[in-house]
Amino acid sequence: MNIDLSxxxxxxxxxxxxxxxxxxxxxxxxxxxxxLMERLKFVSISASNLDEFFMVRVAGLYDQLENGIxxxxxxxxxxxxxxxxxxxxxxxxxxxxxxxxxSLLKExxxxxxxxxxxxxxxAKGREWLETYYNDFVYPVLTPMAVDAARPFPFLANRSLxxxxxxxxxxxxxxxxxxxxxxxxxxxxxxxxxTDSRTFVFLEDLIMEHGKDLFKGCEILDEVPFRITRDxxxxxxxxxxxxxxKEIEKSLRKRKRGAAVRLEIVKTSNNFIKGFLIKSLDLTxxxxxxxxGPLDLTCLTKFISFPGMNKWQYLPFTPQRPxxxxxxxxxxDSIKEKDILLHHPYESFDPLIKLIxxxxxxxxxxxxxxxxxxxxxxxxxxxxxxxxxxxxxxxxVLVELKARFDExxxxxxxxxxxxxxxxxxxxxxxxxxxxKIILIVRKEADGIKRYVHLGTGNYNDTTAxxxxxxxxxxxxxxxxxxxxxxxxxxxxxxxPPMWNKLVxxxxxxxxKLYELIDNEIAQVKMGKKGHIIAKxxxxxxxxxxxxxxxxSIGGVTVELIVRGICGLRPGIPGVSxxxxxxxxxxxxxxxxxxxxFANGDNEQVYLSSADWMPRNLNDRxxxxxxxxxxxxxxxxKGILKLCLKDNVGAHLMQSNGTYRRVAKHGASVSVQxxxxxxxxxxxKEEEMPMEQRLKPMYRKD
Numbered sequence: 132m133n134i135d136l137s138x139x140x141x142x143x144x145x146x147x148x149x150x151x152x153x154x155x156x157x158x159x160x161x162x163x164x165x166x167l168m169e170r171l172k173f174v175s176i177s178a179s180n181l182d183e184f185f186m187v188r189v190a191g192l193y194d195q196l197e198n199g200i201x202x203x204x205x206x207x208x209x210x211x212x213x214x215x216x217x218x219x220x221x222x223x224x225x226x227x228x229x230x231x232x233x234s235l236l237k238e239x240x241x242x243x244x245x246x247x248x249x250x251x252x253x254a255k256g257r258e259w260l261e262t263y264y265n266d267f268v269y270p271v272l273t274p275m276a277v278d279a280a281r282p283f284p285f286l287a288n289r290s291l292x293x294x295x296x297x298x299x300x301x302x303x304x305x306x307x308x309x310x311x312x313x314x315x316x317x318x319x320x321x322x323x324x325t326d327s328r329t330f331v332f333l334e335d336l337i338m339e340h341g342k343d344l345f346k347g348c349e350i351l352d353e354v355p356f357r358i359t360r361d362x363x364x365x366x367x368x369x370x371x372x373x374x375x376k377e378i379e380k381s382l383r384k385r386k387r388g389a390a391v392r393l394e395i396v397k398t399s400n401n402f403i404k405g406f407l408i409k410s411l412d413l414t415x416x417x418x419x420x421x422x423g424p425l426d427l428t429c430l431t432k433f434i435s436f437p438g439m440n441k442w443q444y445l446p447f448t449p450q451r452p453x454x455x456x457x458x459x460x461x462x463d464s465i466k467e468k469d470i471l472l473h474h475p476y477e478s479f480d481p482l483i484k485l486i487x488x489x490x491x492x493x494x495x496x497x498x499x500x501x502x503x504x505x506x507x508x509x510x511x512x513x514x515x516x517x518x519x520x521x522x523x524x525x526x527v528l529v530e531l532k533a534r535f536d537e538x539x540x541x542x543x544x545x546x547x548x549x550x551x552x553x554x555x556x557x558x559x560x561x562x563x564x565x566k567i568i569l570i571v572r573k574e575a576d577g578i579k580r581y582v583h584l585g586t587g588n589y590n591d592t593t594a595x596x597x598x599x600x601x602x603x604x605x606x607x608x609x610x611x612x613x614x615x616x617x618x619x620x621x622x623x624x625x626p627p628m629w630n631k632l633v634x635x636x637x638x639x640x641x642k643l644y645e646l647i648d649n650e651i652a653q654v655k656m657g658k659k660g661h662i663i664a665k666x667x668x669x670x671x672x673x674x675x676x677x678x679x680x681x682s683i684g685g686v687t688v689e690l691i692v693r694g695i696c697g698l699r700p701g702i703p704g705v706s707x708x709x710x711x712x713x714x715x716x717x718x719x720x721x722x723x724x725x726x727f728a729n730g731d732n733e734q735v736y737l738s739s740a741d742w743m744p745r746n747l748n749d750r751x752x753x754x755x756x757x758x759x760x761x762x763x764x765x766x767k768g769i770l771k772l773c774l775k776d777n778v779g780a781h782l783m784q785s786n787g788t789y790r791r792v793a794k795h796g797a798s799v800s801v802q803x804x805x806x807x808x809x810x811x812x813x814k815e816e817e818m819p820m821e822q823r824l825k826p827m828y829r830k831d
Contacts, residue, residue, distance in 0.1 A: 475594055
């Protein structure tokens with residue numbers, strides 16, 4: 132029986148699926164067993180996520196519409212229909228976000244934490260705020276009038292502003308604007324006479340002094356608002372001679388992109404609201420009226436205030452990797468056997484040490500590495516620079532087009548070049564998203580190559596927050612492939628015949644089809660077909676159809692997809708054998724792991740790539756096998772824990788909604804369990820119970 136697998140009803144829209152993911156993040160703010168400040172953090176993260184969504188995804192849809200493109204996606208939605216549904220979903224999500232926020236504020240008051248309006252602060256506190264305003268706030272404010280001589284000012288992306296309706300000195304009805312300075316703390320702790328702690332928002336303090344900013348004017352109304360602008364880069368790589376300079380130029384344009392969203396404190400002032408909508412060229416659907424303080428991303432800084440840690444998760448320390456018996460000579464350890472690293476349960480330090488040791492090791496001849504996102508003060512970049520200064524041949528591919536890290540990567544690229552590194556920017560039209568290090572060392576028995584391959588970025592900061600897996604190996608076949616990979620990126624080499632690695636966009640899609648087809652063939656031979664795939668996003672239509680074919684062919688497909696998923700499980704006769712779950716927790720699930728039963732000869736792969744068109748078609752990615760039986764069993768154990776999780780796991784229903792997995796018996800948290808195992812494997816003294824990775828309050 133032939134089934135048409137291209138029906139729109141078999142797919143979910145990418146943007147609406149992402150909004151459902153962000154809703155799962157937001158709803159963590161309502162989980163009562165999670166510490167109070169951690170719940171505030173989830174609210175803040177969801178707000179930051181939504182900002183980026185509007186700056187890139189929604190802006191991109193508006194661009195399509197402006198250019199006359201209104202084609203339908205795999206789910207059958209035109210661009211106009213997508214924008215309409217996005218607006219409906221985002222408005223609903225914003226309302227829920229503030230419901231959580233005000234509920235959390237109420238709970239905070241039980242612990243003596245009070246966020247107030249300035250007018251609610253006691254006399255001593257008002258006096259303190261007056262001094263603070265005069266000393267720190269007033270000197271950096273710039274009131275801007277709007278009249279015939281002074282047009283509507285440019286207001287930066289994501290800046291918080293005040294629109295002030297007034298009668299000016301001549302008695303004319305007018306508008307003024309004041310930007311709330313981002314250089315000052317958004318939330319201010321007040322010194323008052325209460326036994327509890329009091330906080331106010333900076334914009335509220337500024338609004339209390341409106342008359343100081345527009346002296347001689349009559350203030351009629353003051354309304355906070357915030358603009359989100361199109362922030363996608365527009366770079367023509369084909370016609371540019373210097374990609375670095377072209378991206379720098381585009382970054383300057385980003386700050387002045389077209390407005391795609393206006394957030395404004397709910398007001399009956401149609402004059403201010405109408406003026407902003409007209410000036411920013413927005414429609415009503417792009418306006419978000421909010422009954423509360425704008426821009427809740429500031430809560431991330433608030434929870435780092437002194438004394439807040441008693442309502443946060445207790446810190447945990449990444450453990451010494453169970454397979455790395457000694458850090459004294461990391462090259463000897465890798466040469467002895469392949470080493471699997473699982474972050475953040477296991478420390479990222481071995482990778483930093485690997486590069487740092489290579490930088491000063493006389494036997495090391497060359498270091499080659501890809502960099503996509505690195506930390507602000509990266510020890511790996513510093514080590515690469517030292518290596519070049521010490522005379523090593525250092526080649527670094529710095530991806531300048533890593534979204535919202537472009538500026539940071541430009542800084543690092545220049546620093547590396549100054550140190551003497553050979554810096555390359557990848558292939559025209561493709562982002563290099565692969566994670567690989569190659570170290571070439573001259574040893575007694577000849578040249579030896581050491582390779583690291585991973586699922587996540589070489590970022591020591593996010594390595595403490597994101598789950599990722601990496602492989603350290605001195606296997607000659609991996610080393611040969613690594614050399615070929617870098618030659619392909621830096622020169623004009625023909626694609627090689629790979630030993631182990633599979634590379635996108637050259638062969639990864641084909642490899643995935645072969646692996647899935649093989650599971651279908653196994654079922655036909657009377658064996659069990661089984662696929663477990665863990666990733667961040669699944670939206671590629673052709674891969675989705677291939678998974679449908681597997682389900683129809685009797686293969687059990689278990690998907691662990693943290694974010695976007697365009698596949699619809701549970702369709703009778705099509706996807707009955709497919710389940711989709713998403714795990715949202717304290718750590719961000721970032722590792723990409725792929726298991727294929729392959730009859731009696733199981734196959735496990737790790738990758739830098741999700742199953743999205745951009746990863747398979749438009750990025751340089753790597754997909755590599757894990758072959759040691761010990762490592763295969765270890766990774767299978769991780770996947771099994773993910774499938775058993777009933778703490779952070781959500782199961783997708785056939786209609787696209789997600790339900791938190793019901794608990795039957797004991798709680799199982801993949802993240803808590805893996806941390807506990809990492810501690811045990813490190814053979815360290817057992818920590819007190821309260822220091823385990825579990826939602827527990829710090830004791831006073």
